[in-house]
Amino acid sequence: QTRMDFAGRTLWEDGSAVDYDDSPAAKCLKTGEEQGPVTMGIRRPDGGISWGVFSAVPLKDISNGEATGIVQTFLDITGRKHIEDALRESEERYRKFFEEDLTGDFIASTDGSILACNPAFAAMFGFDSVEAATYSNLNALFTDEHSFKQVGATLRERRKIEYHEAVGRRRDGKPVHVIENLIGLFDNGLFDNGLFDNELFDNELFGNENNLIGVKGYVFDNTAHKALEQQVQETAKIEGLG
Numbered sequence: 001q002t003r004m005d006f007a008g009r010t011l012w013e014d015g016s017a018v019d020y021d022d023s024p025a026a027k028c029l030k031t032g033e034e035q036g037p038v039t040m041g042i043r044r045p046d047g048g049i050s051w052g053v054f055s056a057v058p059l060k061d062i063s064n065g066e067a068t069g070i071v072q073t074f075l076d077i078t079g080r081k082h083i084e085d086a087l088r089e090s091e092e093r094y095r096k097f098f099e100e101d102l103t104g105d106f107i108a109s110t111d112g113s114i115l116a117c118n119p120a121f122a123a124m125f126g127f128d129s130v131e132a133a134t135y136s137n138l139n140a141l142f143t144d145e146h147s148f149k150q151v152g153a154t155l156r157e158r159r160k161i162e163y164h165e166a167v168g169r170r171r172d173g174k175p176v177h178v179i180e181n182l183i184g185l186f187d188n189g190l191f192d193n194g195l196f197d198n199e200l201f202d203n204e205l206f207g208n209e210n211n212l213i214g215v216k217g218y219v220f221d222n223t224a225h226k227a228l229e230q231q232v233q234e235t236a237k238i239e240g241l242g
Contacts, residue, residue, distance in 0.1 A: 009043045025072050028056035032067040039077070051081040104178075104219035107185075110152060110212060112138040124178075124221050126171035141168045155184035156212050165222070177226040181218045187211035 010018040020026050024035035036055030043049055053075040058067040098105055104121030108114050114134050122133040125141055154161055161182040168176040 011041045011043070011049070013039055013041070024054045024056040025070055028058050028070045028072075029067055032058050032060065032065075034058065036073075037075075049078075050076065051078045052076050104217075104221070106138075106217050106219070108138055108215045108217065110214060112140075114138065115214070121219060124170075124176060124219065125168060126174075142166055151182060151215065152184075152212060155182065155215065159184050159186075175223070176221060177223045179220045179222050183216045184212050185214040185216055187213050 010023070012018055018040055021030075023040070024038055027033075028035040034055070034057050037053045038055075039051065039053050041049040041051045054072060056070045056072045059069040059071060060066060061068050098118050101118055102120055104118065104124045106114055106117040106121050114136055117130055117133050119130055122128075122130045125133065125136075127133040127136070151161065161180070164180050164182070166178055166180060168178055170176055
């Protein structure tokens with residue numbers, strides 16, 4: 001590869017141009033030391049980019065030990081880069097939706113620990129921030145009859161719970177009436193992507209049956225509607241007494 005090969009054709013992963021003197025080949029010739037591996041892209045004549053992992057090893061003159069040439073290796077990772085970029089774009093879109101969704105969304109481990117939630121969920125239960133909510137546990141946010149152990153048993157059998165009414169507690173002790181949809185997360189590779197630590201998922205409460213490792217939930221605040229229902233019922237009682 002020459003300086004002409006690099007001019008406007010070779011780039012780093014952040015999109016900036018690679019100067020020939022910074023390339024593994026040039027540095028290897030200059031220092032006489034092995035260089036790489038580093039990831040670089042080469043712009044093809046059709047405008048596309050081929051990505052590779054480059055390394056360079058010096059060829060030295062036995063008589064004086066000086067580098068007289070190099071052997072450069074190139075591992076084509078173009079396909080992998082395209083997949084990584086697509087996954088990253090998909091993750092960013094999902095994360096934005098997750099954070100902006102008006103429904104309270106959460107992911108919890110099998111002992112009820114909240115691993116992730118969105119701002120709507122944190123606000124619904126009176127937390128000052130999402131981070132504060134992740135230090136809590138679902139068992140502390142819901143009444144005893146809605147224990148997470150009971151939820152887990154149902155999810156093992158049905159895989160999901162739809163339109164379930166429950167009563168939770170805000171941080172200030174006030175009740176929160178919710179309608180929730182819960183989906184069981186099972187050990188089928190969903191958490192082998194590095195986003196979550198598998199050690200966080202404790203099957204002690206649920207046992208190993210069906211390998212339930214967590215729960216994904218969508219919670220809708222139904223408190224105002226419940227208050228209206230109660231007001232209508234009280235009005236009807238008063239009218240009945242009259």
